[in-house]
Amino acid sequence: MIFTLHIWRQQDSKSGGDFEQYEIDVDEGTSFLEMLDALNEQLIVTGKEAIAFDFDCREGICGSCNLVINGTPHGKHRATTTCQQYMRDYADEKELWIEPWRATAFPIIKDLIVDRSAFEKIIQAGGYIEMRTGSAPEANTMPIEKHIADDAFDAATCIGCGACVAVCPNASATLFVAAKVSHLSSLPQGQMDQKRAGKLLEAMEEQGFGSCSNYRECERVCPKEISVSTITTMNKLLYKNN
Amino acid sequence: MSEIELDSHSPKGSLEDRWTQHKFNSKIVNPANRKKYTVIVVGTGLAGASAAASLGEMGYNVKTFCFQDSPRRAHSIAAQGGINAAKNYQNDGDSVWRLFYDTLKGGDFRARESNVYRLAELSSNIIDQAVAQGVPFAREYSGYLANRSFGGAQVSRTFYARGQTGQQLLLGAYQAMSKQIAEGSITHHSRSEMQDLIMVKGHAKGIVSRDLVSGKLETHMADCVVLCTGGYSNVFYLSTNAKGCNTSAIWRAHKQGALFANPCFTQIHPTCIPQHGALQSKLTLMSESLRNDGRVWAPKRKEDCDKKPEDIPEENRDYFLERMYPAFGNLVPRDIASRAVKLICDEGRGVGHEIDGQKLGVYLDFAQAIKRLGLDAITEKYGNLFEMYQRITAEDPYTSPMRIYPAVHYTMGGLWVDYNLMTSIDGLFAGGEANFSDHGANRLGASALMQGLADGYFILPTTVSDYLAQHKPIDSERDYPEAQQALKMAQSRLDSLLHAPEPQKTPDEFHRQLGQVLWNACGMAREKQSLETAIEEIKVLRAQFWQHVKITGTDLELNQTLERAGRVADFFELAELMCIDALAREESCGCHAREEHIAEDGEAQRHDEEFSFVSAWQYSGEVSTPILNKEELHFEFVRPNTRNYR
Numbered sequence: 001m002i003f004t005l006h007i008w009r010q011q012d013s014k015s016g017g018d019f020e021q022y023e024i025d026v027d028e029g030t031s032f033l034e035m036l037d038a039l040n041e042q043l044i045v046t047g048k049e050a051i052a053f054d055f056d057c058r059e060g061i062c063g064s065c066n067l068v069i070n071g072t073p074h075g076k077h078r079a080t081t082t083c084q085q086y087m088r089d090y091a092d093e094k095e096l097w098i099e100p101w102r103a104t105a106f107p108i109i110k111d112l113i114v115d116r117s118a119f120e121k122i123i124q125a126g127g128y129i130e131m132r133t134g135s136a137p138e139a140n141t142m143p144i145e146k147h148i149a150d151d152a153f154d155a156a157t158c159i160g161c162g163a164c165v166a167v168c169p170n171a172s173a174t175l176f177v178a179a180k181v182s183h184l185s186s187l188p189q190g191q192m193d194q195k196r197a198g199k200l201l202e203a204m205e206e207q208g209f210g211s212c213s214n215y216r217e218c219e220r221v222c223p224k225e226i227s228v229s230t231i232t233t234m235n236k237l238l239y240k241n242n
Numbered sequence: 243m244s245e246i247e248l249d250s251h252s253p254k255g256s257l258e259d260r261w262t263q264h265k266f267n268s269k270i271v272n273p274a275n276r277k278k279y280t281v282i283v284v285g286t287g288l289a290g291a292s293a294a295a296s297l298g299e300m301g302y303n304v305k306t307f308c309f310q311d312s313p314r315r316a317h318s319i320a321a322q323g324g325i326n327a328a329k330n331y332q333n334d335g336d337s338v339w340r341l342f343y344d345t346l347k348g349g350d351f352r353a354r355e356s357n358v359y360r361l362a363e364l365s366s367n368i369i370d371q372a373v374a375q376g377v378p379f380a381r382e383y384s385g386y387l388a389n390r391s392f393g394g395a396q397v398s399r400t401f402y403a404r405g406q407t408g409q410q411l412l413l414g415a416y417q418a419m420s421k422q423i424a425e426g427s428i429t430h431h432s433r434s435e436m437q438d439l440i441m442v443k444g445h446a447k448g449i450v451s452r453d454l455v456s457g458k459l460e461t462h463m464a465d466c467v468v469l470c471t472g473g474y475s476n477v478f479y480l481s482t483n484a485k486g487c488n489t490s491a492i493w494r495a496h497k498q499g500a501l502f503a504n505p506c507f508t509q510i511h512p513t514c515i516p517q518h519g520a521l522q523s524k525l526t527l528m529s530e531s532l533r534n535d536g537r538v539w540a541p542k543r544k545e546d547c548d549k550k551p552e553d554i555p556e557e558n559r560d561y562f563l564e565r566m567y568p569a570f571g572n573l574v575p576r577d578i579a580s581r582a583v584k585l586i587c588d589e590g591r592g593v594g595h596e597i598d599g600q601k602l603g604v605y606l607d608f609a610q611a612i613k614r615l616g617l618d619a620i621t622e623k624y625g626n627l628f629e630m631y632q633r634i635t636a637e638d639p640y641t642s643p644m645r646i647y648p649a650v651h652y653t654m655g656g657l658w659v660d661y662n663l664m665t666s667i668d669g670l671f672a673g674g675e676a677n678f679s680d681h682g683a684n685r686l687g688a689s690a691l692m693q694g695l696a697d698g699y700f701i702l703p704t705t706v707s708d709y710l711a712q713h714k715p716i717d718s719e720r721d722y723p724e725a726q727q728a729l730k731m732a733q734s735r736l737d738s739l740l741h742a743p744e745p746q747k748t749p750d751e752f753h754r755q756l757g758q759v760l761w762n763a764c765g766m767a768r769e770k771q772s773l774e775t776a777i778e779e780i781k782v783l784r785a786q787f788w789q790h791v792k793i794t795g796t797d798l799e800l801n802q803t804l805e806r807a808g809r810v811a812d813f814f815e816l817a818e819l820m821c822i823d824a825l826a827r828e829e830s831c832g833c834h835a836r837e838e839h840i841a842e843d844g845e846a847q848r849h850d851e852e853f854s855f856v857s858a859w860q861y862s863g864e865v866s867t868p869i870l871n872k873e874e875l876h877f878e879f880v881r882p883n884t885r886n887y888r
Contacts, residue, residue, distance in 0.1 A: 012799065027519055029636070034523050037750070040803075044748045049795045050803050054311065057484040058524045061409055062315040077633075084633055109455055110800045117432065120312055124424040128417035129376045133296040133699050134367075136374035140331065143385030153378035153403060156410060160314055183376065190376050 001028055001087055004095045005039070007051055013107050013115075019097070028088035032075065033058060033065060035087055036098075052111040058083040060223065063159030066166070067112060068099040073163035073221045081161065081223045101162050103171035105208040116162050118207035119176065125203035126196045127180045129189055148186060155182035155233075157224045164218035164226075170210030175218040177204050178230040185237050194241040197234050246501065248858060248873040251660040252356035257342075257879050261360045264661070268704055269711035276301035278715040281706060282449055282464040283307070284436045284491050287316030288408070288691060289674025290470030291415035292698025293706075298422030300703060302710075305462055306419070306428055307451055309435045309486055309805075314416045317472060317484040318674075318694060321408025322529050323392055324400035325372075325691040327365035332389055336397040338362045343880060344395060345689060348575070349654070349682020350832035350848060351882035352504070352856070354875065356661055361680050361689075364696040369401055371699055375414040379403050393530060393575070393687025400688045405529060405626060411691055415698065435805065436491045437732040439467065439498045439670065442724045446495075446670035447716060450725075450732045454805060457798040459732055461725040463718055465710055466669040468702060469495060470694075473653035473675035475508065477813040477820070478765070479757025481650040482514060482527040488809040489816050492657050492676050500665040501858035501871060503658035503678035505816065506824035509685055509833050510766050511651035512579035515634055515644075516603040518595050520754075525649040526634055528606075528627055530687055533572045533579070535611040535620065536644070538563045540591045540604045547593050551605055551643050562586055562604075566844065569888050577684050577833045580648035581844075584766045587647070594645045598758075607643035648766060652690060654681040654833070655823075658858040658873070662705035663697060666858070669713075671706060673697035678856070683832025736797045738788065739807045745792035749807040752787045756780065756810070760817050764824050769837040773825045777818055781866065784814040815865045822859075826870060829853045843888075850882055 002025045010017025024042075026035050033055050040050035056064040065082040069075035070093070075085040090096065098112065106114040158179040165173050177200045184190035185197065205211075212231065219228045253260040253267075271279065279302050283294045286308040298304045310316060328341040342362035346353060373379065373387070379401050380388040392400040403410040422428040433454040440448035440461060448463040474489035475481035496502045513528045539561045541547050546554050563582055564571045574582075583604050586592065594603035612620050617640070621628070628639045635645075657665045657672040659679055664671050674694040681689065763776030787810070795801040830839040830846035831853070839847040855872040862869050 027521070029518050030521055031523070034521050037523055038521055041748045041750060044792055044794050044803060045746075047794060052800055052802055056310060056315055056486050057317060057320050059320060059526055061320050061406070062310075062317070062484060064310065064315050080633065086634070086636070088636060113800065116311055120420065120423075120432075123417060123420045128421045129374070130421065131371075131374045131418075132299050133292075133371065133418075133703065136367075136370040139329070139370045139373040140386050142373075144381060145385050146381050146383050149378050149381045149385075152376070153410075156376075156378050156403075156413065157406060159409075160312065183378070187376050187378070189374055 008099045032085040060084045063161040073166040101166035122203045126199035155179045167217045167221045173209040174212035178234040182230040182233040197238045268708035280464040282467045285471035286313035287318035288694035289698040291419045293702040295418035296703040298427035304428045306430045318412045319409045322405045324402035324688040326688045327369045332398045348686035353682035368695045377414045468671040470673045475650045490812045493812040501658035504655040505820045507654035509652040510580040510648045514649035516647035536606040540586045603645035605643040746790040753810045768824045
């Protein structure tokens with residue numbers, strides 16, 4: 001399969017960037033990132049700098065990889081990350097436009113790599129349950145209704161990739177925040193901190209993310225299919241506790 | 243160099259009281275003085291994040307480092323199956339003693355009794371800790387925690403969060419760590435990679451790190467250093483590990499004097515998706531649970547290997563695990579299943595893609611399970627795994643059998659540590675997969691998460707405190723010539739990589755070649771002649787690497803090619819040590835199958851009288867001539883017997 005690639009190249013956070021064009025011939029069983037690996041090896045051998053992009057586990061769980069492919073964060077195959085896209089998914093395309101996440105709160109570091117440390121700041125603002133090592137009670141002293149535990153799990157599967165921000169017209173991180181709040185605050189052990197939702201949303205604003213105006217694009221591109229119902233859960237908590 | 247006297251510092255007395263007594267005997271630092279001490283933690287996966295969070299809570303000044311853009315992305319996140327704990331919630335006869343015994347036996351009696359017992363003892367506390375942090379473990383309709391049996395265990399002691407147990411446990415530790423960052427007790431450095439250890443008068447007192455964004459080298463001083471930098475499966479190039487996993491931190495510590503224990507003990511997981519082409523960057527693991535219902539087979543006749551599996555009649559199929567191991571069948575432990583699959587493919591009865599002229603794959607077939615239990619039942623149990631398989635291979639496992647082949651998955655070897663998890667360098671600790679401690683020659687399912695968290699939450703906080711209590715805080719204002727020296731060395735290493743005399747080939751190309759050599763000689767089966775040949779091949783390739791590696795860009799910017807080259811350079815040295823270790827251990831045990839020591843019926847032959855020891859290798863100044871130190875293993879409480887799964 002032969003593709004024409006248009007890839008965003010940018011030297012560092014201070015310089016401007018632009019698309020550069022490349023050609024590549026790959027097997028349909030090659031993963032999207034392996035295609036970029038192959039391109040990079042060709043570039044290195046010919047004395048050019050490799051294209052920088054984030055990746056690690058390559059099995060859709062670490063949340064490192066983050067490419068916008070032909071306008072869609074994580075590419076055309078739904079409910080999965082960039083690393084789990086395969087070139088056969090793009091058999092009917094000849095040209096691929098590959099860009100980084102774009103949001104004020106995620107400045108570009110180089111080429112396709114962005115700085116997502118704003119997410120760290122949000123978690124640090126209260127995305128945890130206060131509990132000192134060694135002070136935990138016996139695990140089965142507090143039964144939790146199965147449906148509550150299951151819902152908490154669904155929210156907890158967020159991998160912190162940032163696709164929700166990248167797709168949002170407001171570059172809002174509301175789905176990311178809501179997932180964490182729904183996970184922690186719906187569990188009995190997480191209910192001590194009644195201000196969690198407010199603290200996280202405040203941090204989100206401070207970090208330069210926009211607000212939610214219910215486009216629901218985030219839900220569409222989330223590789224873990226986190227539902228916008230987590231936002232409803234969060235909003236309920238917000239009104240209840242303020 | 244003289245031989246080192248290896249003392250495990252294991253406490254004496256009854257096994258049950260050892261850890262309690264040891265904690266009591268450990269010194270503690272007055273809370274008011276704790277902030278005067280700085281602890282560096284390199285690697286913030288399960289072990290590192292949990293250690294950092296706990297040490298931060300205690301009041302120490304903690305500095306953490308990870309190469310990823312966030313601690314939440316460490317490879318611990320990919321652990322699927324679960325975490326063992328001797329809670330006995332199922333009332334099926336589990337106990338700390340049983341978990342201890344299973345783990346020790348699973349490791350083929352190549353681990354320390356004291357350490358393994360402590361691990362089993364702490365397992366329950368880990369579950370309590372994780373639940374209190376909000377880790378959403380699976381629950382029954384009663385609201386109480388659910389368990390499943392895993393990895394051939396006879397009791398149900400595995401706690402799990404669907405197929406994402408590692409993710410949920412890591413997020414728990416990461417969140418605890420985030421709280422400490424917010425409170426200022428932890429200073430965290432993401433996208434930062436350790437380059438070397440700073441030694442001051444024989445003590446580990448800091449690290450040189452490289453800021454992977456600016457490319458700048460930095461020195462960080464501390465009162466002690468904890469390495470929780472994971473395993474080295476990626477030495478084989480293709481493994482189930484994340485692409486960034488590397489040996490650099492522990493390898494550079496090794497070259498500063500830390501002994502490297504049992505480097506050849508590497509776990510091969512039988513159920514991975516086979517390699518499909520030369521460009522492939524990693525292998526994907528399919529959960530061990532698939533073997534509960536799937537039947538493993540290969541064609542009886544070579545001429546059937548190109549046929550569609552559906553067209554091969556029942557009488558021409560060889561259900562070889564059931565044939566070879568009638569008692570355990572498809573559920574034999576990982577090492578045994580992997581070897582059997584290799585045997586079949588070496589006979590020329592493999593199926594699927596051809597790699598270097600050999601078909602590497604066998605079938606894992608659910609047709610009968612679907613017939614027996616129904617499509618819905620199978621979908622409910624394995625739906626997400628089937629979907630993952632289809633995503634990667636574009637084949638439908640509901641209608642055609644999966645193809646599987648073993649892949650490197652975990653490394654039991656690592657830095658030698660004593661009972662305090664301190665390496666042979668004073669002030670240098672190692673936790674999690676980076677140390678060699680608890681799994682012997684084979685790790686059982688659902689015990690990696692347990693070990694990482696036992697080390698991080700409970701053991702290191704005690705033993706690091708004990709160490710600090712016996713030392714005065716360092717003067718961080720002072721300039722240390724040792725730090726400047728280490729910085730210079732790190733810079734000159736980067737310069738050598740960037741300026742190879744005749745740059746031609748990419749780091750990945752060298753890495754693939756190394757992986758091929760190592761996999762053939764030091765993979766699932768090892769043999770004297772091929773190991774000796776491999777050692778020579780590795781030496782030649784290593785020399786070529788330093789001569790011909792081609793890296794574009796500079797060291798003063800984000801440069802992933804340079805990062806990779808640095809890691810591959812260390813893999814080249816470790817690979818040789820692995821072969822040397824495999825050559826020296828003239829027995830078969832756990833993952834380590836020496837063809838000369840396999841009985842005719844296929845049973846691994848362990849030689850306890852000669853090899854009941856930990857091989858702890860010392861760097862001599864020359865990679866090719868390491869010095870072997872032996873820590874004899876003494877079994878006071880259990881009697882090593884033969885693992886028999888027939």
